[in-house]
Structure formats: structure tokens, C-alpha cells
Amino acid sequence: MEDYITEGKAKIKSYQGKISKKLPVFYNPVMELNRSISVHILNSIDKNNMQIALPLAASGVRGIRFLKELKKRKIKTLEMNDHSPEAISLIENNLEINNIKSNKVSLHNKDANIFLLESNGFDYIDIDPFGTPNPFLDSAVKRIARDGILAVTATDTGALAGSFPKACKRKYFAKPLKNELKHEIGLRILIRKIQLMGAQYEKALIPVFSYAKEHYMRVFLKCEKGKKKVDEIIKKHDFYQDSGPIWLGQLWDKKLADNIYKQEKTDFLKTIRDEAKLDFLGFYDIHNLCKKYKIKQTPRFEDLIKKIKKEGYKVSRTHFKSEGLKTNIPLQKLLQMM
Numbered sequence: 504m505e506d507y508i509t510e511g512k513a514k515i516k517s518y519q520g521k522i523s524k525k526l527p528v529f530y531n532p533v534m535e536l537n538r539s540i541s542v543h544i545l546n547s548i549d550k551n552n553m554q555i556a557l558p559l560a561a562s563g564v565r566g567i568r569f570l571k572e573l574k575k576r577k578i579k580t581l582e583m584n585d586h587s588p589e590a591i592s593l594i595e596n597n598l599e600i601n602n603i604k605s606n607k608v609s610l611h612n613k614d615a616n617i618f619l620l621e622s623n624g625f626d627y628i629d630i631d632p633f634g635t636p637n638p639f640l641d642s643a644v645k646r647i648a649r650d651g652i653l654a655v656t657a658t659d660t661g662a663l664a665g666s667f668p669k670a671c672k673r674k675y676f677a678k679p680l681k682n683e684l685k686h687e688i689g690l691r692i693l694i695r696k697i698q699l700m701g702a703q704y705e706k707a708l709i710p711v712f713s714y715a716k717e718h719y720m721r722v723f724l725k726c727e728k729g730k731k732k733v734d735e736i737i738k739k740h741d742f743y744q745d746s747g748p749i750w751l752g753q754l755w756d757k758k759l760a761d762n763i764y765k766q767e768k769t770d771f772l773k774t775i776r777d778e779a780k781l782d783f784l785g786f787y788d789i790h791n792l793c794k795k796y797k798i799k800q801t802p803r804f805e806d807l808i809k810k811i812k813k814e815g816y817k818v819s820r821t822h823f824k825s826e827g828l829k830t831n832i833p834l835q836k837l838l839q840m841m
């Protein structure tokens with residue numbers, strides 16, 4: 504059955520039913536934030552007149568939101584592709600519903616890799632697949648332009664976050680972690696894999712905004728070109744605890760994280776803005792520490808944060824885990840405080 508939904512400024516016809524890839528055309532309302540963040544990023548970066556590609560467009564909701572919510576002059580062309588003919592006719596319908604008759608928009612009904620490889624390249628490519636992005640990474644990396652943004656979603660968190668370590672080795676060439684850091688490490692494994700794909704073509708892919716949420720991981724990478732820049736990226740690939748290799752560098756551009764929060768003031772984006780200011784890896788899980796060291800009363804987070812700051816250390820909450828504190832205070836000192 505079909506249904507109408509409003510998301511951002513778009514009105515979308517989609518199919519009702521259990522969210523699964525068996526739907527005639529896929530639409531997942533849980534991914535609204537994923538799409539909103541794409542809008543905020545494109546509105547924040549210092550780039551106009553962009554050639555935008557959505558190789559796995561499904562209902563077209565992301566493209567229609569771009570057309571309705573991106574600032575004037577941002578879009579030069581917007582190309583939406585899906586290998587499903589039903590998806591393409593739904594996108595046509597959804598463009599009509601939203602009164603969009605722009606000649607900037609074109610639709611393609613091809614395999615995503617063929618669509619990308621037959622193009623001349625794009626300033627923004629969004630790889631938003633079912634499960635792993637692996638089948639599309641090579642062509643996406645080849646077609647992302649200098650200073651362009653490559654956005655990648657992965658929903659195979661079972662592999663990336665340690666439930667299926669063999670799958671992680673096969674798909675991402677790395678060993679995951681199974682402790683409280685599993686989502687952060689998974690995200691860093693995904694980033695390294697994408698960077699390795701870029702490295703072959705002398706493209707340095709620098710994360711500017713990344714997060715793990717619910718069933719998925721998401722990263723936006725800026726593409727710079729040159730052997731030296733790629734070498735700098737590779738230097739930041741290494742093992743961590745019993746996992747890896749992972750990307751050890753930045754997950755966020757601080758200014759961009761601040762800008763995104765200003766555009767949508769949610770707790771989730773505020774936490775990311777705060778943790779983006781701290782450029783180190785990992786966090787302490789305060790509840791786990793209480794259990795492990797038999798601390799009877801879990802301290803109030805706000806009190807602990809104040810105390811840590813007073814001692815001159817950096818600290819913030821982390822979006823990876825509500826029980827987590829990201830701080831550079833040594834463990835022994837933290838335990839004394841607790």
C-alpha cells in the first residue's frame with residue numbers, strides 16, 4: 504500500500520509496510536537525520552554550483568530535499584539513479600507532487616557503478632546502500648571530484664562493530680573490537696577502508712563529519728588530491744588495542760560540526776559538536792568502570808565533567824555511548840575522583 508509522508512520540506516509518496524529491502528521501493532523514516540545532516544553539510548560547505556549524484560536514490564526523498572532545502576546556487580545538476588524501474592517511476596511521481604520541474608534534475612535507471620563510471624564526475628556523491636557500501640566504493644572514489652564530498656553509509660554494523668569478526672576481515676581488511684568502543688572502532692575501520700580505495704588513485708579522503716547511530720555508520724569525506732596528502736593519510740592507519748588497522752585521525756571538522764549543530768539544535772548534534780573539539784580516540788564507559796572497580800555510587804555526569812575540567816583536562820560526552828565520557832584524564836586520576 505502507498506502512503507504520503509512529509510520529511511523536511513519534501514512530501515513523498517512511499518510504500519507502507521515493514522521496513523525491509525523487500526518493499527517495492529525503499530523508504531526508511533529512521534534515516535531522516537541521515538538525510539538532514541546531508542542537507543546541513545551541503546549548506547555549510549563553501550561550495551556552490553555543485554554537480555550532485557545520488558546513485559542509490561530509491562524514493563528520491565534525499566534528492567527532493569536537496570532541491571527544496573539547499574540554498575540557491577548550490578545545485579548545478581542533480582542526478583538520481585536507481586536500478587529499480589519502480590523506484591524511477593516513484594521518483595518521477597514524487598518530483599511532480601513537489602512541483603519540481605527543474606532542468607537541473609535528471610533520472611537514470613542503471614546499475615549504480617555503470618551510472619557513476621559513465622559520468623564525468625561529481626562534487627557530491629552519496630552512497631546509501633543496503634548493508635555494505637563495498638560494491639560501490641571503487642566507482643564512487645574514481646568519480647568524486649577534487650574538493651568534492653563523498654558520503655558513505657554502512658548498515659552492516661554486525662561486521663564493523665565486532666559481532667562477525669571474520670566478515671569484518673573479509674569486507675574491511677581489519678579486526679573489530681567487541682568492547683564499549685566497538686562503534687567508534689567500527690567507524691574508523693570503515694573510514695580506513697574507504698581511504699585505501701582512494702589511495703590507489705592518489706585521492707586523500709579526509710573525514711569531515713562522521714557518526715554511528717542505531718543500525719548504521721555514516722561518514723562524509725573531503726577529497727583532496729596528491730601523493731603527499733595520501734601518504735599523510737596512510738601514516739594515520741594503525742592498530743588500536745586488539746583491533747585494526749583503523750583510521751587514527753580526525754572524525755570531524757570542528758567548524759563544520761559547530762555549523763551543523765547551529766542548523767539543527769538537537770542533543771545528538773550538540774554532543775558531536777562538543778566531542779569534535781577533542782582530537783583523541785576513545786572514551787571511558789563510566790558505568791563499566793563503576794562495575795569493574797566496585798564503585799558503589801555512579802557519579803553524576805555533570806559533577807564529574809566539572810571536576811575533570813577543574814583539574815585542567817579536556818572532557819565531553821560522546822555520541823557513541825550515553826555512558827561514555829571522552830577525556831584525556833589518566834584512568835587512575837579518574838578513578839580517584841569517582
Ligand SMILES: C[S@@+](CC[C@H](N)C(=O)[O-])C[C@H]1O[C@@H](n2cnc3c(N)ncnc32)[C@H](O)[C@@H]1O
Binds near residue numbers: 559563565
Ligand atoms: C537503502 S536504499 C537507498 C535509500 C535512499 N538513498 C534514501 O535516502 O531514501 C538502496 C537503493 O539502492 C538501490 N540499489 C541496490 N543495488 C543497486 C545497484 N547495484 N545499482 C543501482 N541501484 C541499486 C535499491 O533499489 C534501493 O532503492
